[in-house]
Amino acid sequence: MGAFMWLELTPKGRNELGAVKSWVKLNDEYETGDKHKGDCCCALVR
């Protein structure tokens, strides 16, 4: 629920041009090796 409320405040909104929620994964299943895996990456989180 919370993530969609935040997305709706941004210029791109939910940005779901494909099937609705097709981008959603379990929080440990986003692509391995993704530069931004984790709550965030490099600069903002230790």
Added chain:
Amino acid sequence: MAMPWERVEKSYQFEGPNGALSLADLFDGRSQLIVYHFMFGPDWEEGCKSCSFWADNFNGIPIHLNHRDVTFTAVSRAPFAKIDAYKKRMGWSFPWVSSYGSDFNFDYHVSFTPEQIAEGKAYYNYAVRPITASDEQGVSVFYKNENGEVFHTYSCHGRGIDMVNGAYHFLDLVRKGRDEDGFSFSMEWVRRHDQY
């Protein structure tokens, strides 16, 4: 409601776990940035209990926002060491940086000067209002284009941020609702999650 975009011309400096960061750095490789203005003044010993209630609701979602081209961070004026200690106490993982020494909080109308506090009023939530605290809550959204130009695209404050508090949405579904009548102020019942 869409708001006019405003180019951010001023340079702001923040401190994160790895040192100094600019506003552009906070985007962390994405084009959209959401800032939660977390009330935690430089001389406070702990973060605001109501903002902590909001944080319990948004902790854990930045990874999902990241995959819609959004970086999320909280920003407070407290020095980074205080932020880091409080974040550890609360067990949170979301990004949170310090704007200590920067005009950022003042320019986005969530922190107030000693003169404004002495006067008892300041511009907040799109109007001049009575104020008592040095810092208030809010949400601001920014966009960075291909040329690296940053734009402020949205802000809301006060009870405008209720819309991103999932616990309130759930309470609004039950028979008693928020059940906040009879308090001296609506969120009087809220505690930090380690203080119930």
